[in-house]
Amino acid sequence: MDSRLIEALTQIVGAANVLTTPEAKQPYAADQWWYAIAAAAAGAPISRPDVVVRATSTEQVAAVVRLANQYGVPITPWGGGSGVQGAANADRGGIVLDLKGMNRVRHMDMKSLTCTVEAGKICRDFEAELNAVGLSFTHYPASTEWATIGGSIGARGSGVLSTKYGKIEDHVLSLEFVTPTGEIVRTPSVPRHAAGPELTQLLIGAEGIFGVITAAVVKLRRLPAKRAFLAYAFKNLADGVEAGRQVMVSGLRPSVMRLYDDYAAAHSLARAVDMPLPDPTFVIMCDGEYPDLVEVEAAKVAEIMRACGGAALPAQISATWWERRYVFYYPPYAPELPSIWGTIDVVADYEHIEAVYHATTQAVRAAVPAHFNLSLTTHFSHWYEWGSMIYARAKIPVGPDDLAEAKALHDTIFRVGVQAALEAGAVLNDHHGVGMRLAPYLSAQYAAEGMALLRQLKQALDPNNIMCPGKLGV
Numbered sequence: 001m002d003s004r005l006i007e008a009l010t011q012i013v014g015a016a017n018v019l020t021t022p023e024a025k026q027p028y029a030a031d032q033w034w035y036a037i038a039a040a041a042a043g044a045p046i047s048r049p050d051v052v053v054r055a056t057s058t059e060q061v062a063a064v065v066r067l068a069n070q071y072g073v074p075i076t077p078w079g080g081g082s083g084v085q086g087a088a089n090a091d092r093g094g095i096v097l098d099l100k101g102m103n104r105v106r107h108m109d110m111k112s113l114t115c116t117v118e119a120g121k122i123c124r125d126f127e128a129e130l131n132a133v134g135l136s137f138t139h140y141p142a143s144t145e146w147a148t149i150g151g152s153i154g155a156r157g158s159g160v161l162s163t164k165y166g167k168i169e170d171h172v173l174s175l176e177f178v179t180p181t182g183e184i185v186r187t188p189s190v191p192r193h194a195a196g197p198e199l200t201q202l203l204i205g206a207e208g209i210f211g212v213i214t215a216a217v218v219k220l221r222r223l224p225a226k227r228a229f230l231a232y233a234f235k236n237l238a239d240g241v242e243a244g245r246q247v248m249v250s251g252l253r254p255s256v257m258r259l260y261d262d263y264a265a266a267h268s269l270a271r272a273v274d275m276p277l278p279d280p281t282f283v284i285m286c287d288g289e290y291p292d293l294v295e296v297e298a299a300k301v302a303e304i305m306r307a308c309g310g311a312a313l314p315a316q317i318s319a320t321w322w323e324r325r326y327v328f329y330y331p332p333y334a335p336e337l338p339s340i341w342g343t344i345d346v347v348a349d350y351e352h353i354e355a356v357y358h359a360t361t362q363a364v365r366a367a368v369p370a371h372f373n374l375s376l377t378t379h380f381s382h383w384y385e386w387g388s389m390i391y392a393r394a395k396i397p398v399g400p401d402d403l404a405e406a407k408a409l410h411d412t413i414f415r416v417g418v419q420a421a422l423e424a425g426a427v428l429n430d431h432h433g434v435g436m437r438l439a440p441y442l443s444a445q446y447a448a449e450g451m452a453l454l455r456q457l458k459q460a461l462d463p464n465n466i467m468c469p470g471k472l473g474v
């Protein structure tokens, strides 16, 4: 890399924040996509930044972006590096821009219950600070210990409370961001407006291609005074899905609704709550400020569950799940090499959701030879008025030794699973983003016209193709 660029970067952020040695760059060699981890472990990382720059202010970010334009060098924003689709990997080298130094809460509006928070703030730290004053961000991803606010927005993330409180796009009121040519833009921060199109949404889910998010104004809520738990077993999955649909169309809003299919109930949920669960199982939590209202809501949800054939299980199952909800994403429970793992998360309306479930799970099961002992645990964990999402987690305990063979197997699982889901009427993804893993399928999602529009936008906003070139299939 041009030494003049390194010198100029040093002038902007200081020598301590310009990392050029292999040891210093090593933490940026892979996000949490299985293949990125496997390739890095094999000594051939797909993320190969020439330099890592740690920024601590919006002005620094803008100056770095302008410099990258001047030198024609790619920039990839890096939050927590917890993405599972490969989006944050600097596969074309250049600058990785680590935002974690931008971690201040700039302003709390205790009247409007909003907060201006910088993009590099880790979700767990943000939530802890808010909880200390009786508030909550209500965005609870299982990766809360790593994921940043900016990365959650960049990947269109979601948390376990999304059914009541929404996905990240529902939490964000406005953004401060640096455009691909280095200008600082702030979008209007009001509940709703009619001042033209909403530029905030252009950046949400853009995975860095339309600029670097530096701060967000987000909604806050008061911590609930009461949480009520319910658990139900169903003889078949279809009845469980129908129960979930009826809850959602009735206007009831549990904060947690997770329906595990029989395999996931028996092999995943049962382990988390330490109780045998042979049937499809619904884990539900209602919460709120008024205990009596929470109890009424829980009672109404229970009525629907029973009317749809649900058999009440001990509520302690859901309470235990809530207490242990993150445990299973971390060692010693999280998969490690030489396993192969990954999640196909798709979303569909109620008209198609069951067909999507059957098509996806059957296609994946049929594609993996029996001797690989595929485990496919599937649950429906984010519910909407019009549909739900399917989270199908595939794991092969021991993959082939050869990296290329292992990747071929991984890619087969995703190809058949995603194609089956799309053909059955699903949308590619609910909350993990596109990244390198799903980029090959984006054109099937958007069609030629949609992809052309995306490319035109990218070209107009980023004439030098600086921001994450090649990502999102553009």
Ligand SMILES: Cc1cc2nc3c(=O)[nH]c(=O)nc-3n(C[C@H](O)[C@H](O)[C@H](O)COP(=O)(O)OP(=O)(O)OC[C@H]3O[C@@H](n4cnc5c(N)ncnc54)[C@H](O)[C@@H]3O)c2cc1C
Pocket: 031, 032, 076, 077, 078, 079, 080, 081, 082, 083, 084, 087, 088, 099, 119, 120, 140, 141, 142, 143, 146, 147, 148, 149, 150, 151, 152, 153, 154, 155, 156, 157, 158, 159, 160, 206, 207, 208, 211, 212, 213, 214, 329, 330, 431, 432, 433
């Ligand atoms: C164990 C585990 C559990 C998980 N559970 C969940 C879950 O419950 N819900 C969920 O939604 N996801 C989950 N994920 C996936 C991941 O945590 C999310 O995608 C998260 O939003 C990524 O945040 P990050 O800060 O780590 O972003 P990164 O991985 O660093 O980046 C993700 C993308 O956003 C871009 N980006 C990062 N910061 C910015 C910025 N400031 N401006 C513009 N673009 C930016 C990057 O370039 C990249 O394209 C999980 C991952 C793991 C490993």
